[in-house]
Structures are given as C-alpha cells and as structure tokens.
Amino acid sequence: PPPADAGQAPGPPDGGWGWVVVFGAFVSIGFAYAFPKGLAIFYKEIQDFFGTSYSEIAWISSIMLATTYGAGPISSILVNRYGSRPVVMFGGLLCGIGMVSASFCTSILQLYICVGFITGFGLALNLQPSVIIIGKYFLKRRPIANGLAMAGSPVMLCTLAPLNQFLFDNFGWRGSFLILGAILLHCCVAGALFRPIGPAIVAGKTQATGRKDVLKEVTGNATNAPTENKMEEEEGKDCCEKINQYLDFSLFKHRGFLIYLIGNVLMFLGFFAPIVFLAPYAKHIGIDEYSAAFLLSILAIVDMIARPTTGIIANSKWVRPRIQYFFSFSIAFNGACHLLCPLASGYKWLVVYSAFFGLAFGMVCAMLFETLMDLVGASRFTSAVGLVTIAECCTILLGPPIGGTLIDTFGDYKYMFIKCGAVMVLAGIFLFIMNYYNYRILAKEEKERKAKEEDPQSVRTESEDRNNWNKEPALDGPELEPLREEGEGLKKEMKGT
Amino acid sequence: MPVSFSGKRLGRLLLLLLCFSPSPSGGSPADAAMTTQDVSQSQANSMTKMQAGLNESSSEPITTTRAVNWQTQRSSSDHLRLEHNASNPALLGPDPTPQEFKQATNENMSNVTVVKHEVLLSGVSGTPVEKTITLDRATRIELLCKLDAKYSHLKSLQVTWKKGNETIRHINKTENSWSVHLQILDNSKLGSYTCTLKGEEEISATFHLQVPKIQGREKPIVSYEGDTAVLICKTFGYTPIAWTWYMANGSDQITINGSLLTDKYVINGGSANVTHLKILKLTKEDDGVYQCEAAFELGKSVGKLKLEVLSLMVPLKPFLAIVAEVVVLVTIVFLYEMYSKKKDKYANEKEFDQVEQLKFEESNGLENSSARHRKI
Numbered sequence: 048p049p050p051a052d053a054g055q056a057p058g059p060p061d062g063g064w065g066w067v068v069v070f071g072a073f074v075s076i077g078f079a080y081a082f083p084k085g086l087a088i089f090y091k092e093i094q095d096f097f098g099t100s101y102s103e104i105a106w107i108s109s110i111m112l113a114t115t116y117g118a119g120p121i122s123s124i125l126v127n128r129y130g131s132r133p134v135v136m137f138g139g140l141l142c143g144i145g146m147v148s149a150s151f152c153t154s155i156l157q158l159y160i161c162v163g164f165i166t167g168f169g170l171a172l173n174l175q176p177s178v179i180i181i182g183k184y185f186l187k188r189r190p191i192a193n194g195l196a197m198a199g200s201p202v203m204l205c206t207l208a209p210l211n212q213f214l215f216d217n218f219g220w221r222g223s224f225l226i227l228g229a230i231l232l233h234c235c236v237a238g239a240l241f242r243p244i245g246p247a248i249v250a251g252k253t254q255a256t257g258r259k260d261v262l263k264e265v266t267g268n269a270t271n272a273p274t275e276n277k278m279e280e281e282e283g284k285d286c287c288e289k290i291n292q293y294l295d296f297s298l299f300k301h302r303g304f305l306i307y308l309i310g311n312v313l314m315f316l317g318f319f320a321p322i323v324f325l326a327p328y329a330k331h332i333g334i335d336e337y338s339a340a341f342l343l344s345i346l347a348i349v350d351m352i353a354r355p356t357t358g359i360i361a362n363s364k365w366v367r368p369r370i371q372y373f374f375s376f377s378i379a380f381n382g383a384c385h386l387l388c389p390l391a392s393g394y395k396w397l398v399v400y401s402a403f404f405g406l407a408f409g410m411v412c413a414m415l416f417e418t419l420m421d422l423v424g425a426s427r428f429t430s431a432v433g434l435v436t437i438a439e440c441c442t443i444l445l446g447p448p449i450g451g452t453l454i455d456t457f458g459d460y461k462y463m464f465i466k467c468g469a470v471m472v473l474a475g476i477f478l479f480i481m482n483y484y485n486y487r488i489l490a491k492e493e494k495e496r497k498a499k500e501e502d503p504q505s506v507r508t509e510s511e512d513r514n515n516w517n518k519e520p521a522l523d524g525p526e527l528e529p530l531r532e533e534g535e536g537l538k539k540e541m542k543g544t
Numbered sequence: 545m546p547v548s549f550s551g552k553r554l555g556r557l558l559l560l561l562l563c564f565s566p567s568p569s570g571g572s573p574a575d576a577a578m579t580t581q582d583v584s585q586s587q588a589n590s591m592t593k594m595q596a597g598l599n600e601s602s603s604e605p606i607t608t609t610r611a612v613n614w615q616t617q618r619s620s621s622d623h624l625r626l627e628h629n630a631s632n633p634a635l636l637g638p639d640p641t642p643q644e645f646k647q648a649t650n651e652n653m654s655n656v657t658v659v660k661h662e663v664l665l666s667g668v669s670g671t672p673v674e675k676t677i678t679l680d681r682a683t684r685i686e687l688l689c690k691l692d693a694k695y696s697h698l699k700s701l702q703v704t705w706k707k708g709n710e711t712i713r714h715i716n717k718t719e720n721s722w723s724v725h726l727q728i729l730d731n732s733k734l735g736s737y738t739c740t741l742k743g744e745e746e747i748s749a750t751f752h753l754q755v756p757k758i759q760g761r762e763k764p765i766v767s768y769e770g771d772t773a774v775l776i777c778k779t780f781g782y783t784p785i786a787w788t789w790y791m792a793n794g795s796d797q798i799t800i801n802g803s804l805l806t807d808k809y810v811i812n813g814g815s816a817n818v819t820h821l822k823i824l825k826l827t828k829e830d831d832g833v834y835q836c837e838a839a840f841e842l843g844k845s846v847g848k849l850k851l852e853v854l855s856l857m858v859p860l861k862p863f864l865a866i867v868a869e870v871v872v873l874v875t876i877v878f879l880y881e882m883y884s885k886k887k888d889k890y891a892n893e894k895e896f897d898q899v900e901q902l903k904f905e906e907s908n909g910l911e912n913s914s915a916r917h918r919k920i
Contacts, residue, residue: 095776098774098820136874218766218854218858219765219766219767219768221767221771221859222768222859223859225860225863226859226863226866228863229862229864229866229870230866232866232867232870233870233873235870235874239873239874239877239878240877242881
C-alpha cells in the first residue's frame with residue numbers, strides 16, 4: 048500500500064540534479080567572489096593609461112564590492128518573485144554587458160559605472176540566487192553542498208589570476224575586458240542549470256501534485272487539508288503581507304537571525320583586511336615579491352581544500368545539530384591566527400600562518416550561508432540573505448581602510464592584525480554565547496510544542512510539521528525534527544515508487 | 545649573486561653618496577668662485593664631448609638647446625654652482641696623472657667629501673668579485689680593495705689598479721687595503737676599474753661605474769588602432785637632466801618632438817624622474833620599439849619599450865567564439881531539460897494510468913470522477 052506521507056510537498060532531493068546545481072553554484076559564486084580580486088592585475092596599466100592615482104583605481108574594486116553586497120536585497124526580492132534561474136541568467140548577461148562596455152571606456156568615471164556598478168550588480172544577481180537554490184535542493188546534505196559551492200571562490204581565483212595575466216599580455220586591458228565579458232557569460236550557463244524546484248513553484252510540478260492528491264484519495268487520509276491549507280495560506284499572504292512576500296522584514300523579530308546578523312557584521316570588520324595586507328606585510332618585513340605572492344597562493348590552495356572538508360565535517364551527525372558552535376569556533380580560530388601573526392618572524396612562520404589562515408578562512412566561508420539557512424529555514428532564507436548582505440556591506444567596505452589607517456598611523460602592521468584578531472575573537476565568542484542561549488530556548492519551546500500536540504492524530508502532526516517547515520516562520524528546533532522525519536519519509540517514498 | 549647582493553649595499557651607499565654629493569656650502573668665496581668656474585668649464589667639456597658623441601644631425605639644435613637649459617637649471621640648484629659665463633681654461637687634462645690629479649683635487653673640490661666604495665677580497669680565486677656603482681653626477685670617489693685578515697700573512701703582494709688596459713699609478717696603501725681616488729667628471733671616466741692582487745694566487749675585484757639605468761618594460765604594451773597609448777620611463781632616485789624620446793624604425797632612430805605634431809605626440813614630465821609619452825590616434829605605423837633616453841651629467845641611459853598596435857578584430861574573434869560557446873551550452877541545457885521533463889511526464893502518466901486502474905477497481909465512480917477533475 049502506498050505510504051501515508053509519501054505524497055507530501057516533495058522535500059529537497061538531496062542529490063540527483065542537486066549536484067549539477069551545486070556545480071552551477073560553484074561557477075556562479077566563484078565568479079562573484081573571485082572576479083573583483085582578479086581585476087587587480089589590470090589596475091597598474093589602467094592607472095598609467097588614465098594618469099590617475101592608485102586610490103582612484105582602487106575605488107573600482109570598492110564600488111564593485113559595495114554593489115555586489117549592497118544589491119543583495121534587490122536580488123532577494125527578484126528571486127522571491129521570479130525564482131533563481133531567470134535572475135542568475137539576467138545577472139550573467141548584465142556582467143557581460145558591463146565588461147564589454149568597459150572595454151570601450153574613455154574615462155575613469157565610465158569605468159566606475161561599467162565595471163563597478165553594472166558588473167557589480169550582475170555579480171550580486173549571481174551570488175544570492177546561487178546560495179538560495181542550494182537551500183532549495185538540499186537539506187540533509189546541505190553543509191556539503193554549501194562547502195562545495197563556496198569552494199568555487201578560491202578555485203576561480205586561482206584560474207582567473209593567470210588567465211587575466213595571459214589576456215593582458217596578449218590583448219592589453221581593453222581586449223582583456225572584452226574577452227572577460229564573454230567569459231562572464233558563463234554565469235548564464237550556470238543559471239540555466241538552476242532548474243526551479245520547491246513548493247512555491249507550482250507550475251513545474253503539476254504532475255507531482257496530481258499524483259500526491261490521488262494517493263491521498265486512495266489512502267483516505269485527512270485528505271484535502273494540506274493542499275487546501277496551502278492555498279488558503281497563500282491567499283492570506285497576498286492580501287495582508289505583500290511586502291513581506293517580497294522581502295521578509297519580519298525576520299528582524301527572529302532571534303536567530305538577529306544573532307547571526309550582529310555576529311557577522313562584527314566579524315566582517317576584521318575578515319578581509321588581513322588578506323589585503325598579507326603581501327604588503329611580507330614585503331615590509333623583507334620578503335621578495337614572488338615569495339609574498341606565493342603566500343597568497345598557499346592561502347588559496349588550503350582554502351580550496353578546507354571548504355568542502357568543512358562541509359563534510361559540518362554534515363556529520365555530531366556537528367550538524369551544533370553547527371552554530373562550529374561556526375563560532377571557526378571565527379574565533381580565525382581571530383586567534385591573526386593575533387598570533389605578529390609573532391611570525393621570518394618566511395617559514397609566515398607560510399605556517401598563511402596555511403592556518405587559509406584553513407580558518409575556508410571554514411568560515413563554507414559555513415557562512417549554511418548557518419543562516421540553519422537558523423531561518425530555507426523558505427525565509429531568500430530574504431534573510433539579502434538583508435544580511437546589505438548589512439555586511441558596510442563593515443566589509445570599512446575593514447581594509449581602517450586597517451590601512453592603523454598601519455599608516457603606527458607604521459607597523461601588527462596593530463592591524465591585532466585589531467582584526469580581536470574583533471573576530473569577540474565575534475566568535477559573542478556568537479557562541481548567544482547561540483548557546485538560543486539553543487536552550489529553542490529546546491524549551493520544542494518541548495512545550497510537543498507537549499501541546501501530544502494527541503493521537505500523529506499523521507496530521509507529521510503533515511503539519513512538514514507544512515511548518517515549508518511555510519511558517521521556522522523555529523530552530525523543528526529543523527532537527529524534519530531532518531529525521533524527512534529522512535524516514537523519503538525512505539518510504541523510495542520504497543513506494 | 546654577488547652583483548645583486550652588492551646592489552643592495554650599493555643602494556645604501558648610494559644614499560650616502562647622494563648626501564655627500566658635491567654641495568660646497570662652505571669654503572671661501574674666492575675659492576668658491578674659482579671652483580665654480582672650473583667646474584663649469586669641466587661641465588662644458590663634458591657637454592662638448594656629449595655633443596660630439598651624438599650621431600644625429602637633426603638633433604643638434606635640440607641638444608644644444610637642452611644644454612643651455614640644463615646649464616640654467618643647474619645654476620639654480622645647490623649641487624653644482626654654475627655661472628652663465630663659463631670659460632676658464634681647463635686645469636684638467638683627459639687623464640689625471642698623479643701630479644695633475646693632486647692639483648685638481650686641491651683646486652677643484654677640496655671641500656667635497658669623498659665617497660668610499662669598498663670590496664672585501666676573501667680570496668676564492670675562481671669567483672670574480674664585482675661591484676656596481678651608479679653615478680649620475682660628477683663626484684669624487686675612492687675605490688678600496690681590502691684584503692681579508694686570513695691573507696695578512698702573505699708578504700709579497702703586488703697590487704695593480706687598472707681601468708681597461710690602462711694602469712692607474714697613484715695607489716694609496718694602508719695595512720691591508722689598496723685604494724685609488726678618482727674624480728669622475730665625464731663619461732670617459734666611467735667604466736670598469738679592476739684591482740688585482742698578485743701573490744701566490746691572483747685575486748681580483750672589479751668596480752663597474754655606470755650611469756643610472758632606466759626601468760623600461762620587458763613586455764610589449766598592447767594597444768588598439770584609434771586608441772591612445774601612454775609610454776612611461778622611470779629612473780629611481782636620480783633625476784636626469786633631460787629626457788628624449790626616439791622611435792626606432794628599422795635601423796633609424798627618429799626623435800619624437802613634442803612641440804611639433806602636438807595632436808599626435810604629447811610628452812610630459814621634462815626633467816623629473818618620470819616621463820610620459822602619449823601617442824594619440826594610433827595606427828599600424830606606430831607599432832615598433834620606442835626608446836626613452838635620460839641624459840645625465842655623466843652620460844646617457846636608454847630604456848626600451850615595445851608598442852604593439854592591434855586591430856579591433858584581434859580580441860573580437862575569441863570574444864565571438866566564447867559567446868557562441870555559451871549560447872550552445874545554454875541551448876543544450878534547456879534542450880536536455882525539456883527532454884527529461886517529457887520523459888518524466890510520460891513515466892508519470894503511465895504510473896498515473898496504473899493507479900487509476902487500481903482506484904477504479906477498488907473504489908466507486910464518484911471518487912473516480914473527482915480524481916479526473918483533479919488531474920488537470
């Protein structure tokens with residue numbers, strides 16, 4: 048006999064086409080993070096060409112980064128409305144157009160607009176939807192998927208850096224921008240792979256819905272309740288909470304979201320500055336240019352390996368329920384590395400520092416979005432990621448300039464490392480403590496909820512749970528319940544079909 | 545490598561050198577007057593030598609103009625005090641013999657500190673010891689060859705100082721070091737000076753005296769037709785007297801005159817240590833090797849830059865190829881998706897029919913009709 052709960056809104060596949068989506072996200076995220084860094088190779092030439100100062104050129108990077116993070120909410124709204132695929136494809140197209148028009152620029156201001164705004168906006172439209180769609184395709188294996196997708200950033204950086212150099216030697220900066228525009232169009236390919244999935248998109252799954260309803264008929268369950276509930280909920284939403292449908296501002300009442308927001312905003316103040324200043328610091332203490340560049344390569348390689356590995360570790364059954372602790376630990380570990388860096392005297396110790404920094408950096412990045420998904424649930428993640436990125440945007444932009452000011456004031460790099468380390472250790476500790484309280488409160492709420500719903504209609508409880516997981520403001524506890532129940536449900540479904 | 549390592553020490557010593565460069569601030573006015581006049585005469589000498597060294601006939605007027613400019617500039621600087629009227633018969637001959645040398649030293653730069661450049665001979669007789677000294681203006685230097693303590697037992701040592709094949713006779717000897725004092729006033733004094741110690745083994749060290757090098761670019765600058773190209777030359781730490789740009793067309797050298805053809809060439813940065821050559825409205829003929837020449841007191845230094853002018857078609861081909869590839873990939877992805885959806889739909893319909901069959905056998909007609917209604 049067909050299983051009772053098999054026909055429910057199909058949970059995330061956790062595999063199959065999901066891995067292709069992970070590959071697409073790998074490419075998309077890789078471009079979004081690595082492309083601004085890879086452009087630095089062209090800056091010297093452009094600076095000579097336009098006769099500007101270095102800081103004016105550095106604005107290109109800053110504008111690009113600011114737009115990529117600041118356009119997060121817009122990205123979220125578009126994904127909420129249209130789904131991931133069209134947004135990513137449009138983003139890729141926009142990036143391509145931006146770079147192609149940049150190759151015909153005749154002033155630095157035009158470069159700001161073409162490379163900074165247009166390409167930055169396109170990359171923003173790439174970044175958020177890629178992360179969002181992973182949450183739609185994966186639940187049980189989500190940390191691994193996140194880790195693999197985020198590994199795109201160092202891999203793309205390692206690919207783009209020599210590629211950019213090759214393009215520059217052969218085509219000059221204008222030709223390179225033209226060809227890079229074409230290369231960025233591959234984001235469209237990545238976007239094409241993002242097949243829509245999920246309960247919100249009804250059109251793509253009509254046959255599945257049909258099947259589900261039929262099976263309910265057969266088994267004679269509390270039949271129409273789930274689907275009708277869903278329709279009623281949607282109508283209610285349309286009438287009253289239209290804005291929240293586009294961008295869920297009610298997240299600001301969500302305890303976990305607020306904890307994450309504050310902790311991350313604090314962390315980003317000291318996150319990127321050490322990377323920016325690692326090579327100059329190495330040169331400052333007397334290491335030659337190539338060895339200093341090699342430090343960054345070590346960082347990238349360790350980063351590349353650390354991200355999927357962290358994903359696998361975070362997915363293990365010991366860590367997954369406590370993933371917030373793991374995240375806070377990795378942030379604090381990162382901070383500790385920076386605090387110890389000034390003690391590194393000599394090239395060998397700097398290599399060790401770079402390796403540990405790469406490890407810590409990879410760990411944090413791999414879990415950056417996973418922890419947010421864990422806290423707010425997949426359905427609200429779309430809006431959450433937009434709100435978080437625009438808040439982070441400020442501190443990300445402030446981090447390196449503050450570090451630079453510290454270096455200039457004191458003439459010594461160690462204060463910058465101490466500041467970054469201290470900020471990150473503080474953020475790690477803050478997240479650790481707050482999440483401890485959060486877990487406790489959630490456990491309490493879960494107990495109360497379970498006590499309330501201890502009635503013989505176990506089937507309805509299950510179906511409600513699943514609906515809760517899909518639609519309601521997700522509590523953190525239920526994340527764990529559906530994990531087990533989904534697993535059972537999926538297994539049964541497999542046997543049934 | 546000894547040369548590069550010594551280059552670092554050299555850099556520091558050069559800083560010293562610059563600090564101690566001839567800037568006679570003291571000294572009696574009379575001395576000073578004679579000093580400046582003699583110095584100016586020697587400058588004039590060096591300028592004539594430079595002029596003689598030039599091959600281009602068309603650039604003669606430019607060089608003399610530059611010379612005049614240079615002299616007027618120099619007059620305002622602290623380094624060498626020049627008067628506009630420079631003409632006392634030179635007291636220096638081309639090759640300083642010891643007496644002349646002494647005389648010159650006394651009369652010309654008696655109040656100038658001498659910069660010492662030292663080399664320690666540690667005696668591995670295979671490896672040549674070399675030191676590069678960069679000079680951009682007339683200085684007095686002392687080159688010292690010092691013998692390592694472990695060789696102090698060697699008694700019968702014969703030391704010779706040579707410049708090329710010429711032997712320098714006046715050598716100062718101290719306990720374990722031999723030095724020569726040199727007055728570098730013009731290009732002919734630059735070169736390689738070698739000290740050779742002949743004992744049981746022969747140990748030698750070489751000092752290379754040269755003008756500052758210009759940092760050019762090894763890789764070509766790539767630009768496009770109709771675009772602008774900016775060629776930049778820099779010297780580090782030394783300010784040349786003048787910059788000149790040339791274009792090498794085959795075997796000829798054509799000077800680029802910034803004052804003519806102002807809509808084609810724009811030259812910035814006259815005598816600072818950076819110069820820009822901006823070439824507007826590039827065409828295929830502008831493709832080639834460009835040279836920037838920095839004129840120093842003691843000679844000239846050349847930097848080479850290569851400019852490549854490409855047509856717009858060159859990057860366009862890879863661009864179109866990649867765009868085509870992207871379009872193909874996107875089409876493949878969409879086609880595959882449509883295909884797999886059709887397959888799924890077909891499989892689902894089959895399954896659905898089977899379930900329908902099951903239901904029809906199990907339940908009554910009412911549920912059957914509602915199921916069909918739901919099937920839309």
